[in-house]
Amino acid sequence: MGTVTSITRVKFSVGEVIHHRLFDYRGVIVDMDKNFQASEEWYEMVAKSRPPKNRPWYHVLVHGSDHSTYVAEQNLESDDSDEPISHPMLDQFFSEFDNGKYLRKEPVN
Secondary structure, three states: OOOOOOOOOOOOOOOEEEEEOOOOOEEEEEEEEOOOOOOHHHHHHHOOOOOOOOOOEEEEEEOOOOOEEEEEHHHEEEOOOOOOOOOOOHHHHEEEEEOOEEEEOOOOO
């Protein structure tokens, strides 16, 4: 008997600038989870639209603020403005903004 592997397809990648469909903000993806990884308490309190837990979730730096958020894939769409994001933590994750996308910093050994 073979093992069944489930492949989760993600729409977005690290460094991609996105727009939140419900809350109308822009941001940049810094990490992703193939499914929901926060606590049940957080989900009950924060995820008001009850997005699916078995689909990808993204860690996003929110433009024009100093916080990040955790967002379900169904609430995101690509941001095609080609405008950079303003966030104090950008330099911790990315080296530059090129052609509408942020490039990851090379790891320092």
